[in-house]
Amino acid sequence: MLVTWRYRKRKSIIQWFDPRAWLIFYACFLACTLLFWDVRYLAVFGVVSLAILLSSGIRLMEMRRPLMFIALFGIFYSGLTFLTGRGGMEVYQSEHLITRLAAGFTLFGWQPVINVTLEKAFFSLGIFLRVFSLASMTILIPYSLNPAQYGIIFRGLGMPDKIAYAMDLTMRFIPTFGRDFMMTMDAQRARGYELENLRGGLINQVRKMAPLIVPVTIHAIIGSEDIIDAMDLRAFGVGPRVWLEQLHYKRRDIALIVFGILLFFVCGGLSMFGFGKFWVPL
Amino acid sequence: MGHTPAVFIENLSFRYRDRQELAIRDISFQIMPGELLLLAGASGCGKTTLIRCINGLIPRSYKGEISGRILLHDQDTSKFTLARISQIVGTVLQDPERQILGTRVMNEVAFGLENLALSRDEITERINESLDYLGIKHLRDRETFNLSGGEKQKVALAGVLAMHPSILLLDEPLASLDPASAQEALRLIRQLTDQGMTVLMVEHRVEDVFKINPDCVLFMEQGQIRYLGTMDGLSKVVNYHEIKLPAPLILERAASDPPPQSIQFQPAIGSPKPLVQFEEVSFGYEAGSTVLKGISLAINRGDVIAVLGANGAGKTTLVKHAIGLLKPKAGRVLVEGKDTRHISVAQVAKTLGYVFQSPSHMLFAPTVYEELAFGPTNLRHDPEAIRKEVQEAIDIVNLTGREKDPPLALSFGQQKRVSIAAILAMQSRILVMDEPTAGQDYRNYMEFMDAILQLPNFEAILFITHDIDLAVIYANRVLLVDNGQVVADGRPEEVLRDLDLLSATRLVPTSLLKLNLERVETTGRFLRAEALAHIQ
Numbered sequence: 001m002l003v004t005w006r007y008r009k010r011k012s013i014i015q016w017f018d019p020r021a022w023l024i025f026y027a028c029f030l031a032c033t034l035l036f037w038d039v040r041y042l043a044v045f046g047v048v049s050l051a052i053l054l055s056s057g058i059r060l061m062e063m064r065r066p067l068m069f070i071a072l073f074g075i076f077y078s079g080l081t082f083l084t085g086r087g088g089m090e091v092y093q094s095e096h097l098i099t100r101l102a103a104g105f106t107l108f109g110w111q112p113v114i115n116v117t118l119e120k121a122f123f124s125l126g127i128f129l130r131v132f133s134l135a136s137m138t139i140l141i142p143y144s145l146n147p148a149q150y151g152i153i154f155r156g157l158g159m160p161d162k163i164a165y166a167m168d169l170t171m172r173f174i175p176t177f178g179r180d181f182m183m184t185m186d187a188q189r190a191r192g193y194e195l196e197n198l199r200g201g202l203i204n205q206v207r208k209m210a211p212l213i214v215p216v217t218i219h220a221i222i223g224s225e226d227i228i229d230a231m232d233l234r235a236f237g238v239g240p241r242v243w244l245e246q247l248h249y250k251r252r253d254i255a256l257i258v259f260g261i262l263l264f265f266v267c268g269g270l271s272m273f274g275f276g277k278f279w280v281p282l
Numbered sequence: 283m284g285h286t287p288a289v290f291i292e293n294l295s296f297r298y299r300d301r302q303e304l305a306i307r308d309i310s311f312q313i314m315p316g317e318l319l320l321l322a323g324a325s326g327c328g329k330t331t332l333i334r335c336i337n338g339l340i341p342r343s344y345k346g347e348i349s350g351r352i353l354l355h356d357q358d359t360s361k362f363t364l365a366r367i368s369q370i371v372g373t374v375l376q377d378p379e380r381q382i383l384g385t386r387v388m389n390e391v392a393f394g395l396e397n398l399a400l401s402r403d404e405i406t407e408r409i410n411e412s413l414d415y416l417g418i419k420h421l422r423d424r425e426t427f428n429l430s431g432g433e434k435q436k437v438a439l440a441g442v443l444a445m446h447p448s449i450l451l452l453d454e455p456l457a458s459l460d461p462a463s464a465q466e467a468l469r470l471i472r473q474l475t476d477q478g479m480t481v482l483m484v485e486h487r488v489e490d491v492f493k494i495n496p497d498c499v500l501f502m503e504q505g506q507i508r509y510l511g512t513m514d515g516l517s518k519v520v521n522y523h524e525i526k527l528p529a530p531l532i533l534e535r536a537a538s539d540p541p542p543q544s545i546q547f548q549p550a551i552g553s554p555k556p557l558v559q560f561e562e563v564s565f566g567y568e569a570g571s572t573v574l575k576g577i578s579l580a581i582n583r584g585d586v587i588a589v590l591g592a593n594g595a596g597k598t599t600l601v602k603h604a605i606g607l608l609k610p611k612a613g614r615v616l617v618e619g620k621d622t623r624h625i626s627v628a629q630v631a632k633t634l635g636y637v638f639q640s641p642s643h644m645l646f647a648p649t650v651y652e653e654l655a656f657g658p659t660n661l662r663h664d665p666e667a668i669r670k671e672v673q674e675a676i677d678i679v680n681l682t683g684r685e686k687d688p689p690l691a692l693s694f695g696q697q698k699r700v701s702i703a704a705i706l707a708m709q710s711r712i713l714v715m716d717e718p719t720a721g722q723d724y725r726n727y728m729e730f731m732d733a734i735l736q737l738p739n740f741e742a743i744l745f746i747t748h749d750i751d752l753a754v755i756y757a758n759r760v761l762l763v764d765n766g767q768v769v770a771d772g773r774p775e776e777v778l779r780d781l782d783l784l785s786a787t788r789l790v791p792t793s794l795l796k797l798n799l800e801r802v803e804t805t806g807r808f809l810r811a812e813a814l815a816h817i818q
Contacts, residue, residue: 192660
């Protein structure tokens with residue numbers, strides 16, 4: 001059976017709007033964030049997304065896992081960028097050295113050295129702000145959209161019936177997959193299987209993951225077949241369907257959509273005229 | 283319409299595209315409007331295939347070669363679309379969890395009506411009508427995944443009834459229900475037929491269906507009809523080892539047969555100390571919720587424990603604590619004296635082998651042999667011992683000759699037996715099974731339960747079940763779980779005689795239990811009906 005994300009009706013900015021209006025605004029916000037590298041611009045997006053996150057009414061305990069993942073991913077990704085300078089040379093040409101950190105040891109005669117430059121520092125900060133803004137806006141979606149409305153939301157965004165219902169099922173597939181994975185993990189642990197004890201090379205380790213991967217995959221396939229049968233038996237897809245629930249835009253929703261689209265065009269214009277490019281304080 | 287059959291089937295045969303043999307062969311029968319037909323037979327005999335032919339999934343979704351005629355209210359459905367058939371035939375699948383698509387009850391019931399593009403007013407009217415009819419209007423705005431097993435079953439039925447079919451196909455509607463919910467479902471089915479609905483019901487629990495007097499019984503064997511007629515005739519034609527008949531009938535028939543072999547659990551040699559001990563264990567999945575409330579008990583050498591209770595009473599949660607998959611929020615669980623908080627699940631698995639309810643969550647290996655060798659290999663048994671353990675387990679669950687078959691290609695019943703064998707092969711000291719008989723036919727599960735109890739390997743056995751007769755026949759101790767607490771713990775003869783307590787915990791006395799209660803003064807203990815037949 002498909003399960004859903006943990007949704008609750010809350011008093012929050014995000015739930016004050018029609019979910020379709022919020023998704024359109026979210027898409028515009030995402031696109032705008034990706035237009036800039038200037039940390040001053042990105043800081044604005046970061047602050048906005050933090051404010052939305054904090055006003056979402058979702059308790060920290062509920063979100064602790066995804067938040068932890070975002071934090072670790074953001075720190076790892078920006079840290080790696082800082083240490084290696086990867087990707088940076090596409091947005092800056094020269095570097096200003098702040099300090100040179102040399103390891104107090106050598107490896108086969110080679111001394112590891114990190115050149116800390118202003119460009120590397122600001123580029124990795126930019127990466128962190130981008131990841132933070134995008135991820136924190138994204139994790140709000142499953143917690144804030146009513147699962148009973150997934151289908152009608154996507155239908156309301158102009159998708160055909162079949163695609164809208166497929167999107168509905170997809171949104172619910174992810175938490176269902178997570179539940180099935182945990183059940184399989186429990187069943188195999190009860191047979192003495194210990195994931196933490198996997199040994200050997202990468203291929204060997206992947207092979208040893210089969211007791212988890214195979215049942216979860218097969219279960220997902222069987223589950224999909226059951227869903228198809230259940231849908232077929234109740235005349236799904238024979239023609240245009242009626243959606244019992246209806247969503248109605250209010251003025252504030254229209255205002256949010258207009259604001260989102262305007263924001264996108266303004267940011268696009270700024271970006272086209274050279275604003276918001278990579279910046280370091282010199 | 284009253285004189286034409288609701289369902290008329292003539293010389294129906296079907297072969298799945300990727301199979302060589304026919305799944306059903308030369309099936310002919312008819313059901314009149316307002317009749318209830320019980321379709322019985324062993325796992326894999328073709329019952330589900332027949333249902334799929336009637337509801338149109340065959341050949342539209344499941345491809346293959348079909349021959350013969352299917353008429354619904356005198357109309358040949360071979361050219362009908364599934365949508366058209368679905369307005370005549372409603373199908374409730376075996377597991378309501380597989381059928382429910384909506385996140386809320388209202389969405390679920392509306393699904394078919396939305397697909398038929400009815401007006402919103404009519405959809406709302408039909409939703410209310412269906413929910414009202416089934417007495418579940420209060421569930422209208424509830425989330426479907428939070429419903430109990432019985433509630434899910436009713437919601438799935440409401441979604442089908444809302445489409446106003448005249449024929450209802452029910453595929454093992456009682457399989458996942460506790461006894462009280464099963465009784466309610468049966469009453470509802472009788473009520474539907476009394477009001478003119480034609481019902482075809484597949485069910486292993488034949489004894490339960492007897493209570494609502496089906497008009498006709500069709501017994502299938504290897505894809506063919508072996509018996510078609512009244513309920514009375516069935517017990518004369520079919521062996522009482524093949525299907526579960528009411529105990530008085532078995533008593534009558536078994537009296538002329540030789541007495542059955544007495545099956546006594548002989549525990550393996552071990553220490554007299556408790557194998558598992560629960561000390562004031564409390565647990566909740568979320569903050570503020572309590573699923574287990576201060577449970578204290580011990581599993582000792584020689585115990586054959588049946589854990590009984592309603593859907594959602596906390597039985598599985600209790601057992602998951604014993605293997606360490608869940609850790610108590612308060613109190614502690616000791617396995618051979620060690621706190622489960624301080625040892626891994628793999629370490630507990632050496633003591634306690636746990637067969638999960640659903641086999642599909644664990645089967646992965648390319649062959650049955652490798653599947654069964656997985657557990658003992660993880661527990662680092664030596665290769666020679668593994669070979670012996672695997673072979674023994676295969677023989678017990680009656681899968682000899684299937685060693686090289688891929689487990690995932692087997693039927694559900696066979697997969698369930700592989701999952702039990704996989705744990706048997708681990709040679710743990712305690713065997714724990716969660717609903718071992720679910721989805722199994724009577725003969726198969728009685729055979730492997732008999733075999734398991736005669737194994738010399740285990741010091742104790744525990745099983746969770748909705749089947750009171752399993753407790754009557756096999757257990758020497760019953761734990762009655764209700765609302766997260768153990769409300770009774772003792773010998774079956776003591777616990778199961780308290781009919782008020784059974785009723786309060788949604789258990790319904792079976793004919794076998796009643797018969798045993800009448801004779802327990804003479805017998806001293808509960809026995810299977812075949813054995814009672816030989817006691818004066």
